[in-house]
Amino acid sequence: MTFDWNAHRFSGGVLALDLANTVIFRETRERSQDRLADPAEMPRFATAAANFRRGEWGNVQFSSPTSSGEITVLIDVREAINELFRTAVRGGGLRPKPLSVFLRLGSELFGDEPSGQNLALPRPCEQRRELPLASAAFLSGVRLFEPARLERIKICPNCHWLYFDESRNRSRRWCDMRVCGNRAKAQRHYNRNSKQAGNDHV
Numbered sequence: 001m002t003f004d005w006n007a008h009r010f011s012g013g014v015l016a017l018d019l020a021n022t023v024i025f026r027e028t029r030e031r032s033q034d035r036l037a038d039p040a041e042m043p044r045f046a047t048a049a050a051n052f053r054r055g056e057w058g059n060v061q062f063s064s065p066t067s068s069g070e071i072t073v074l075i076d077v078r079e080a081i082n083e084l085f086r087t088a089v090r091g092g093g094l095r096p097k098p099l100s101v102f103l104r105l106g107s108e109l110f111g112d113e114p115s116g117q118n119l120a121l122p123r124p125c126e127q128r129r130e131l132p133l134a135s136a137a138f139l140s141g142v143r144l145f146e147p148a149r150l151e152r153i154k155i156c157p158n159c160h161w162l163y164f165d166e167s168r169n170r171s172r173r174w175c176d177m178r179v180c181g182n183r184a185k186a187q188r189h190y191n192r193n194s195k196q197a198g199n200d201h202v
């Protein structure tokens with residue numbers, strides 16, 4: 001079954017978090033779902049990511065993994081990003097263990113890159129650039145280390161996605177107001193009504 005990689009799937013705001021968000025409901029194991037469980041979704045994600053992340057990367061193309069080894073590395077990078085930034089949001093900062101796992105993966109990734117590869121951190125650029133998806137996600141994550149950026153990372157209370165809150169006063173409460181915000185509003189409405197209905201019978 002093909003999956004629609006639409007704008008909502010890129011609510012993370014930066015590539016590193018979008019990649020982490022290819023797993024939904026991470027904090028409720030029985031509801032959790034991995035959208036990249038089928039590796040055929042990887043190139044589709046990579047194409048959509050290049051389109052939605054132009055603000056972060058400019059004119060970019062992400063190459064998706066081809067060998068099973070590369071697929072494993074991409075998933076490892078995804079999990080390392082998730083662990084690093086989720087613990088940072090929960091515990092107030094980058095922690096030694098997840099940071100070490102993340103950096104070690106980066107070291108492995110870049111050891112295999114051709115010497116001419118441009119590994120500059122992401123910035124909007126007109127010059128066309130092509131990068132492996134895992135390396136790009138790593139660089140996107142490194143850019144979030146800066147404290148002013150790190151403190152803008154949040155966890156959506158509905159779907160548990162990580163997202164980068166770019167609002168001026170950091171007031172965004174949901175990954176996507178139109179989806180998770182509305183769902184929460186509907187749930188509050190439902191709870192209020194069922195409570196009132198219950199009171200009528202007392």
Ligand SMILES: [Zn+2]
Pocket residue numbers: 156157158159160161174175176180
């Ligand atoms: Zn959400």
